[in-house]
Amino acid sequence: MPSPATYEQRRQTAGLFLLAPSIVVLLAILGYPIVESLLLAFQKVQLAAGGIDRQFVGLANFQRLVADETFRRALLNTLYFAAAEVVLVVLIAFAIALLLNHPFGRAGLFRILLVVPWAIAPVANAVLWKWILNANYGVLNGLLQSLGIIDVYQVWLGTPVSALNFLLLVDVWKSVPFVALLLLAGLQRVPSVLYKAAYMDGASRLQTLMHVTLPSMRAAIAVAVVLQTIWSLRIFDLVFVLTRGGPADATVLLNFLAYRVTFNFLDIGYGAAIANVIFVMTILLAILYIRLVRPAGEAAR
């Protein structure tokens, strides 16, 4: 016979029991690596025969970062990539969300087109685009030549600037639909009485967009921007399959650099230091995200 407990007490006790397994799993799998990753960044790690030799070196790894030309290149690439991707993705996604919110855009086909690119594996996507962009037989070359836009087949991934921008294009294509879904959800949450009121007040469409839609969508857009930035910082598969960082490290993004330093060059401490840079950038963005969604959440409780 359990000791008597009220409804509220029982719920609280049960709550702790139901929550505990998830917390334990998360702490066990993620908690230790997070701490360890912070520590590794201050160590020199060498793979000795059959074991790992670790030695604290203070800030040495971070000092190397400052002087490292490749790191600086990767950082700039990443900043450009993330900024351009966020702007492009959010603009295109917003346009699509507006289109799909129009009475014409209600057809089921459109929703299907939004979830398919999201579901495709980044690797499959990269393989597909590698074929589309192929320098000798790619359909993009074929198409542009047929249309008379180019004279000869181009090596799209062959020059630094072009390669980075095509990488960007491919990731934008893959990222747009999901952000469009987010923004469409936001659009559909704008109370329709606001539109009706604006119509009654004789507002033009542009005025309605500027004064009704955009202000109501501010939170949704902000969330989309922050999330997309976080996702852009994580790009890996695409670089790995499409360019391997080339040509001339033009498409080396921070994530890929950390991977290469760690797992190809086996420079584990230094790789961890690069990882920490990404970590800090993401954490800052995550805090921003939480700030943005939190007021809505608190009000809902």
Place this chain on the structure above:
Amino acid sequence: MSPSPSSTPLAIELRGVAKTFGSVPVCRDVDLAIAAGEFVTLLGPSGCGKTTTLNMVAGLEDCTSGDILLAGRRVNELSPVERDVAMVFQNYALYPHMTVAQNIGFTLRMRGTPRAEIDRRVKDVTTALELSHVVDRLPAQLSGGQQQRVAIGRAIVREPRIFLFDEPFSNLDAALRVKMRAEVKQLHRRLGVTSLFVTHDQEEAMSISDRIAVMNRGRVEQFGTPEEIYARPATRYVASFIGNPQIELLSGIVEAHEGGPVVRIGSELVRLASSLNTPAGRSVDIGVRPEHVRLGSGTLAGRVRLVQPVGPSSHVVIEWDGGSLIAAQPGFCRLQPGEPIRAEISAADVMVFDHASGVRLSQGMPRAN
């Protein structure tokens, strides 16, 4: 049914019950003693703590202090199942994924009742509530009145010790509400189960209850029969909350006058019962039920401000320099706004409240027999 003498233990007893959410007090010092078989209503405006009180009786919410006793036993630490209460919720709270029969049978299933018996009892209840033809429908496929009946069926299927109703009719239209009221009353008569009913509708409370507890800001202002509440309100709040149209309260100072105390309201004097034992100079509020104001002749002189016919009677607002009153006149009233008029109020009908505390000083209307 009137409260029986306390030879048997009280069915429900609240002793000094209080509840605070965080630091916000929601219920304060609630004392209630409800006899077995009684039908008691908690009546009060929105947000006064009715649901919270009911939830504490049900065991859905802990009380911050005080004791709750059911059948003489302290139940503060018991969960709802152990208290053996049934409850009808404000928005019905029907399980949307279960059919009518499953909704009603769920409580029996949770108690491990054998399948065949569940079926039999659900059948009895659905027949009694005229739900037999919809037993296989989901709640979303029912009308409001049918949903309401399912909620009641869920409560009566297991013959609990106590019924709790939280504004069960607030989502029904006026006609259906009156019908369901009669059905619940009949159900109570048939089953005789102690019932605690919550509403903010005074007419509903008056028509259905043995006794009414009028709540205001988390306190019980008065606990009595509908008649007591109406005729002898304990406080100014109860007087103004009960009655339609709402009573008009007028503030003034008691003056000694030949033939008894009076209160001066602007240019007019209102006589108070001579039995009222109040020194001159006291600040009081007075109120008169509209049906006790007789128009045509009398000592009070004013003008008609407004006439509102409401069908069986008309409400006439009379005003004079510094005050106004509502009078109820039977039938259609042909008075015109602006017309001078005289009114008469019997001193015994004037309710007098202490201005500072709101407590009633006059004896109020004699018991009508």
Place this chain on the structure above:
Amino acid sequence: MSYAHHRRGGFSLRLLTGAGLVLFVIWSAAPILWLALSSVLEQRALIARPPDLSPQNLTLSNFITVIGSAAALGRGMLNSLIVALFATLASLALGAPAAYALARLSVPRASAIAFLVLATQMLPSIAIAIPLFLVISRLGLIDNLFSLGVVYLSFNLPIVIWILRNFFLGIPDGLEKAAAIDGAGVIGTFWHIVLPISLPPLGAAAVFAFVEAWNEFFFALILTRQSAQTVPLVIAAFAGQYQTVFGQMMAAALISVVPVILLAVLFRDWIVRGFADGMMKG
């Protein structure tokens, strides 16, 4: 002009919208169509300049060759299925109760915990990959489906908790109170009342978890060698080895994405409601 009529707009707006929608369809569908088309064309048709799309070049030989010769693809699909199913079921089994606790069971500091949980999902994979790799290799669990599944579980769990918690927050509390009065305990209420009315968000969470696990590449690359390779690795390797056999490459890629595309299309409404809405609120 009626409001409904106004919403569709004048001629120019409708023209603009129609054109926009056509552009959108082309932009989204063209690469996928090309994927499908390339997979059923002969190599000689694909390497013509421009590609020769005439019907006599259609063939199923790419699929036959890929399915027949590349045993790795079949094993990769099977591995992916096992890992994704495990990660999905385990994350729902652990995450749904946790989300319920955080949403409704007055756990102290519930919203702070929920945000911390979500924050773990935002960690860059590379940051945890290094120590995770070190630990798992020390345990001798490299190239092991179970260790990969557990890692995916830890990525999926926060998302599952987040989606479901947002839904559970919106359940009217009358239902739980009614269940308590009806004699259900906390677990009984969760099982008999809360879960059955949460099928759409559970479905959304499941599809999301499955798709993420099926598609994951980075950790699969680090934590597997041979026998536990999942399908993205097989495709990536295939694309490296046979990068000139374009039709077969596309056939393999198509096979690998069909299961998740089907899931996403079938459950699109749930995904839209469960996930898109969920990310917008805290």
